[in-house]
Amino acid sequence: MLRVPITLENETTTPVEGRVRRSSTRPTGVVVSFSGVMEPSLHERWKGCRGNSTERVRDSTLCPYCEKEVLPMAQSRRIPYCGPFTADQIKDGDRYELSNGHAMYCAPxxxxxxxxxxxxxxxxxxxxxxxxxxxxxxxxxxxxxxxxxxxxxxxxxxxxxxxxxxxxxxxxxxxxxxxxxxxxxxxxxxxxxxxxxxxxxxxxxxxxxxxxxxxxxxxxxxxxxxxxxxxxxxxxxxxxxxxxxxxxxxxxxxxxxxxxxxYENLEAVLWEGVQRGKAEGKVEGELAASIKALLSTLAIRGIPVDAETRARIRDCHDAKQLDAWFAKAVVADRLEDVFREG
Missing domain, CATH: 3.90.1570.10 (tt1808, chain A)
Structure with missing residues (x-):
């Protein structure tokens, strides 16, 4: 995110939308509102005073107006100093950050x-x-x-x-x-x-x-x-x-x-799919074998099976139900005996 530091005149300055205001006769810093309008004061000519900062920078000197440390011209207006803004003055959607009370514009x-x-x-x-x-x-x-x-x-x-x-x-x-x-x-x-x-x-x-x-x-x-x-x-x-x-x-x-x-990774998903396919294939194979055994037993017993009953048997996917029908078919004389409840 690109950021442009915006300094303020002093701690009594308040943000005024769309214009610049001064609140002190003593020249201090660059005066600015949240709208981003800037106006240099005499203080700005002294290479960007760092205000309340205590960290010394190479090649810095002292400002004759406030006796604070100032930077070489190449670094002016880049390092923020203590300003009057607080977090509750920044609203959701405002393109600003705050650094030690100093507004930092955040470009799109x-x-x-x-x-x-x-x-x-x-x-x-x-x-x-x-x-x-x-x-x-x-x-x-x-x-x-x-x-x-x-x-x-x-x-x-x-x-x-x-x-x-x-x-x-x-x-x-x-x-x-x-x-x-x-x-x-x-x-x-x-x-x-x-x-x-x-x-x-x-x-x-x-x-x-x-x-x-x-x-x-x-x-x-x-x-x-x-x-x-x-x-x-x-x-x-x-x-x-x-x-x-x-x-x-x-x-x-x-x-x-x-x-x-x-899943640890995509290979694990594929492996699970293969194993699930094998398991489902095994179950389907067992069901098919049970259906074939039941129909064969009815044929051997000489019990005719109509189309509706044959479809009922083939559509059954309950292994326990097929086993129960098979057990009855072994001793049944009529088709009704196989499918009678109880």
């Missing part, structure tokens, strides 16, 4: 991003151990931070129709052309710090590869021939190639769905 996905997102969601949602997954589901990491991974795997939410408290154990992000790498790094850091166990970043530009991020370990880079694992979240390893290739994604999804029904 292009063809490639959307297509791969759908395939990846199928693969993960169908895993036998997954009870819930979502696409662009909003999670409230804290009151002023809402993040929506491209794909999330998590326990079923307690309430429907609201932002989901906490974070997903597994989050997947698709990085396509135009991805804001700085914001992506911040998002990964926020998710891991809040409790996400795995963040998979699927790179759609360049060689097929997936970055695996964990909180207490080194990042790993996997190629298309590798397997992704999420113990305790997913039962099955996920081929990296399945996150890029639609046909492979369908193959993995079919395997997962079969396992949900108790």
């Amino acid at each position: 996905a292009g063809d490639r991003h959307a297509r791969h997102n759908t395939s990846g969601a199928l693969v993960l949602d169908s895993d036998p151990d997954v009870e819930w997954s979502g696409v662009d589901a909003g999670f409230t990491l804290k009151p002023n931070t809402v993040r929506a991974p491209d794909i999330s795997v998590a326990p079923p939410p307690a309430e429907e129709g609201k932002w989901i408290p906490g974070v997903p154990p597994l989050a997947v992000e698709y990085a396509d052309k135009g991805q804001n790498e700085i914001d992506l790094k911040i998002k990964i850091k926020e998710l891991l710090a809040a409790g996400t166990r795995y963040v998979w970043v699927v790179h759609l530009v360049g060689p097929q590869r997936v970055e695996v991020h964990v909180k207490d370990g080194p990042n790993r880079l996997l190629s298309a021939t590798d397997l992704l694992e999420a113990p305790g979240i997913l039962r099955n390893p996920v081929p990296v190639y399945a996150l890029f290739d639609r046909k492979e994604a369908h193959r993995v999804t079919l395997r997962n769905l079969l396992q949900r029904e108790g």
Whole structure:
């Protein structure tokens, strides 16, 4: 998902639809409303002040207006600082995330991003151990931070129709052309710090590869021939190639769905069908033998069998009933004696 950071003037600024407003005479940051309208102030000329952030960045300096750290011009307006927005101000359908109170616009996905997102969601949602997954589901990491991974795997939410408290154990992000790498790094850091166990970043530009991020370990880079694992979240390893290739994604999804029904794989289904066919064939063969024995016995006893009775015998698929008729036919003198109840 492509995201564009939107900074606000200060904590007293309120979002006003369709226009820009200032609420302080002290120049601070880029003033913006939720409509996405921006107006630079004097503060913006100082390379994008980072506000309340305490993390120092190479080649940074101090803003002469607020004495906060600022970045080189090439990084201006890319790293969010503390803003006034909270999760309850973001509504379902708004194309925004929040990072430390700072609104991050989420652009619609292009063809490639959307297509791969759908395939990846199928693969993960169908895993036998997954009870819930979502696409662009909003999670409230804290009151002023809402993040929506491209794909999330998590326990079923307690309430429907609201932002989901906490974070997903597994989050997947698709990085396509135009991805804001700085914001992506911040998002990964926020998710891991809040409790996400795995963040998979699927790179759609360049060689097929997936970055695996964990909180207490080194990042790993996997190629298309590798397997992704999420113990305790997913039962099955996920081929990296399945996150890029639609046909492979369908193959993995079919395997997962079969396992949900108790079959290990498609071969197990076929084997069961063969065995069931053999068993049914054996039963049919035994029924045919019983029918033939009954008709032969009636013929030997000299008991004529009309067309209706013959059809009744041939249509019977109850082995016990055929055995009972056969036992009576051995000693019967008339056809009625064979089919008499009792």
